[in-house]
Amino acid sequence: PxxxxxxxxxxxxxxxxxxxxxxxxxxxxxxxxxxxxxxxxxxxxxxxxxxxxxxxxxxxxxxxxxxxxxxxxxxxxxxxxxxxxxxxxxxxxxxxxxxxxxxxxxxxxxxxxxxxxxxYEINGITAALAEELFHKGEQLLQAGEVFSLRPLQLYSVSQQLRLATPTCLSGDARTDLGHILDFTCRLRYLKISGSRGPVGTSNIEESSLPFDLSVFKSLLQIEISDCSSQQIQGLPSLRASLATLSLHRSTESMMSILVPEASEFPQWEPEGAEPGCPVTALVPVWRHLTTLDMSHNCIGAVDDSVKLIPKVEFLDLSYNQLSSVENLQHLYSLVHVDLSYNRLRSLEAAHTRLGNIKTLSLAGNHLETLGGLSKLYSLVNLDLSHNQLAQLEEIRNIGALPCLEKLNLSSNPMCIIPDYRTKVLAQFGDRAAEVSLDCRATTEKELDTVEVLKAIQKAKEVKDRMSSSDKKISEDSRASAAPPASSSSSCPSQGNHVCIRLCLAEGV
The missing domain is CATH 3.30.1520.10 (Phox-like domain)
Known part of the structure; x- marks a missing residue:
């Protein structure tokens, strides 16, 4: 329609x-x-x-x-x-x-x-665009370059199509609207850049001009910035072809972009789904969309409109207003997720929402704990910079992740702890050499220190085990508080250096 x-x-x-x-x-x-x-x-x-x-x-x-x-x-x-x-x-x-x-x-x-x-004038704008495309259109299409348009230009084309006027007012065939329509039917890469405030020397506010994207029939990639979701019309017509959608400074909700029809229907479900209750509409999914970049908006929640983008692999929601992360379990193909610079304080049971992702950025949030990240077993790259992480113990939650190679903890309170790097790397045990911390590879000197810290930790564990064993023997025999003859092996009065030698000698 x-x-x-x-x-x-x-x-x-x-x-x-x-x-x-x-x-x-x-x-x-x-x-x-x-x-x-x-x-x-x-x-x-x-x-x-x-x-x-x-x-x-x-x-x-x-x-x-x-x-x-x-x-x-x-x-x-x-x-x-x-x-x-x-x-x-x-x-x-x-x-x-x-x-x-x-x-x-x-x-x-x-x-x-x-x-x-x-x-500034509808006929003049469309005539100038038509003449430009008459001369360069075929060349631009063959080169496969990104073509840039302003909302005012798109609005003029949309309005021109509504008016009962000839497609060429001036009589000059080069300015015929047909050149624009031929170009928009075949264009694959489009960028729309709006503006805040009046255009040039005019009183025209671009953000108030609606434009229709249904004239584009073959788009693979579109980037829209500084518009409003109310003025963007015809987006559903792009569902059949679009692979990459980028939208910046233009919306407060994902729903208004991914399912603009939602305002017309009380209930809806993705096409092909088995609805659990009566619905008023089945909405087609974005069949080929693999990249969704909605960074730099005012989005406060991940709503269930994500049901319509099942093939998305790269999701960028950075620089928004998210305080929690919901509904991402519907995105089975996710590989890279950027949630940086939001309002997240924790991410509970992240694996149930993010699945087998490889890259996760949580930079610039308010995280104090990492407990919810312990089962992201496919994670390779994790950015936790600019958060509120103060306790080294939190690193234990990610120390056992088997694939983690890059970890960024810069600009967190824990970074001021003495020997911070080696204490963090020690949490990764035998994998310490494989982890790049804060964009720096681990040095041989750091690895030596990590080995010492690991040995001290193992010696401490041996000591704790033997102490608890001695305590049990003591309780069972109801003996005096004097230490048993074998107590020297648990090193009650000797420094950790003895324990390290013992552990290394025994291969602990």
Whole structure:
């Protein structure tokens, strides 16, 4: 079904146009005239010197047979005097108004560019884009490059398609809307960059302009930034082809992007699922989406819209507002997960949600404990930098992970503990040499120290075992508190260095 476009700032009827020369400025030794252009609700400012008017008039007299006498003549003497500038200001205003009346529908290309229609007016914007694609479109498609568009351009195309006007107003075949539609049907890589605040010298706010993405039929990759989820329409039409979706500074919820139809239905389920209760809609899944980057948004929860992206392998939700992580158990193919710079304080039973992931970034959160990470047995790369980890004992929770090769703990409170690196590496036992800590490989000197720490730990364990054994014998025999004859083997009065020698000699 055709996406219903919300009414935008541009009315559907041909808007009223008005041109006023509102003032002048002296730049170096020449005068620049300030032109105010109004097109319906939109207005913008253009600045031109007299010589620009003269060049425009030369083109129009040749191409459009405009009366050569229409433009006020050049003046050499006193050209910057106040009286002359004010009189010429009124004459130039009359000149422009006469031209607009002479060409009420199809504005000649030189005049359209002179008044910056190619930057701010629907027909001018689409004509300029069509001409660009007429010349470069095929080359861009064959090169497979990312093509960049602004919301204002997409909005103009969407509006042009709604209007009952010819696809080529100017009569110049190079500006036909068909060039745009042919290009959008075949384009594979698209980038849409919005803006905050007015566009250029205009009062146009791009974030208020809805645009329709259903004209794109073959997209593999799309990146959208600085838009709003309300203005992005036609996203569901990309489900059949898209492999990579990136969205930044544009939404507060995953649902509004992945399942925009959800607002229309009380209950929905992914297509192909066996619903446990009556549903009002079955929604198609994103069949080929393997990369989802929704970093730098204001997302507060991982909602169940992730049911629609079962093939996602790379998920980036960094720089959001997550305080917990839910629903990721629906993503069976996850390999790389970035949850950095959120509001996480713990991650309980992470393996039940994250499965067999290889890379996990939790940097920049508020983590104090690692208890929930102990069963992420496939994990190779773990970033825990910039958290609140203070106790070395927490490292025991990840010390037994069999595949872990890269660990980043920088900028945590524990980093100020003396011999922090070797004490952390010692938690990995025989795998200490395989672990890169804080982006630095383990040195031979550190490994030697780790071996000593391991030996001390083993000796301590032997001592504890023998002490508890002695205590049991003592209790069983109801003997006195005096130590048994074999007590020297448990080293009650000797330093750890003796225990280390004993352990190493015995191969403990």
């Amino acid at each position: 055709r996406i219903r476009m919300e009414p935008g700032p541009f009315p559907e009827a041909v808007p009223a146009r008005k041109v006023t020369v509102v003032g002048s400025e002296l730049v170096e030794n020449y005068t620049v005239y300030v032109i105010d252009v109004m097109d319906g609700l939109h207005r913008w400012t253009v600045k031109h010197r007299y010589s620009d008017f003269y060049e425009l008039h030369e083109k129009l007299t040749v191409e459009k047979k405009v009366d050569r006498r229409l433009l006020p003549p050049k003046k050499i003497l006193g050209k910057n005097s106040k009286s002359l500038v004010e009189r010429r200001q009124k004459e130039l205003e009359l000149y422009l108004q006469t031209l607009l009346q002479q060409f009420p529908e199809a504005t000649p290309t030189p005049l359209a560019y002179f008044l910056h229609f190619h930057l």
